[in-house]
Amino acid sequence: MSYPIPSYFLMLEEEDLDELQSDIWNDDPVPAYMVIKNDLCDIDIAYRGSYTREFRKRSYQIDFIDPETYLGARQIHLNAEYRDPSLIRNKLSFDFFQELGVLSPGSQHINLIKNGSLKGVYLQLESxxxxxxxxxxxxxxxxxxxxxxxxxxxxxRDGKKKKCLLSGYERIVGNESDDAFLRKLIRKINTTPLADFPDEIPQYINIEKYFYWLAGAVCTMNNDGFTHNYALYRNSETGLYEIIPWDYDATWGRRVDGGVMEYDFVPIKGKKSSKLCYLLLKVPKFRKLYQSILEEILETKFTVDHLESKVMSLYQALRPHVLLDPYKKSTVEEFDGEPEFIFQFIRDRNDYLKKSLKNLN
Incomplete structure (x- = not known):
């Protein structure tokens, strides 16, 4: 299946571009225009990310002004994926989660042209x-x-009491009354006797979906994904929370700096730093459910046979554009080696996790 790489044309007035570039840590947007599929959109644009703002190739947050929404979105993110030599790890991860039935943002690679100058391949992420x-x-x-x-x-955290129960969370949708439910969840996790977990915690969390998310995080090996790099959604009909993955470029065997992360770096049970993950897997009933979910995924979806066509489709579609990317064309040889790097990671990680399944008993 072909994977088209469209071009987005970004236009900023000189004074607005100067203002944007004057302070990379300023979150205040500046006005701009963007042409997408021959449609002219008035937008606001700002840099996004933390340490990534210091990279030569920066990421952006785009807010649509006129029209207020475009293709069903009022906001999109353009990620530079600067430290990922393959440029596909984020997308590969989110598509993998979607196959597992986990809520995940949509993604699409694009070429960004800013004021007539090619800025290279970016990954557009759904907000x-x-x-x-x-x-x-x-x-x-x-x-x-x-x-x-x-x-x-x-x-x-790290042995120090947090200032408040909602420390580490930023509410994007909802109101203050919703905060009470999240506080209650955190209290329940930390005060419910382990023997009561099977009856109590499923009243607050969709357990099956949680373990599919955990399996996805463990397979792709996002070291930061257990206490960071996620969103939390509470379904107002069921009253249950679900986890949504976010920021999965440091996966499939690569660290945040692009270096190698050994296939056994993240254990099969995730990271103990997540209190929820740690406690759920101490419950035999839940541990057995996670084991069965992970066993199925390791046999069917987290295999080279299953993922090879996906990886190669992305690689082949991106390569002509990488050759033109001013930030990536000099490292095309490394880009060419990434499919096999990812395949070897899948083989090694799959084998490691299968051998580790006994540790769940």
Missing amino acids: VDDLFLEKRGLPLGPIYYAVNNDANFSLS
């Missing part, structure tokens, strides 16, 4: 907000972003 839910026919419910590692479902 996780109310429109994200609407597109999927889901009931409106609060959404929180885990903005730092305080979002560990615990009362403390």
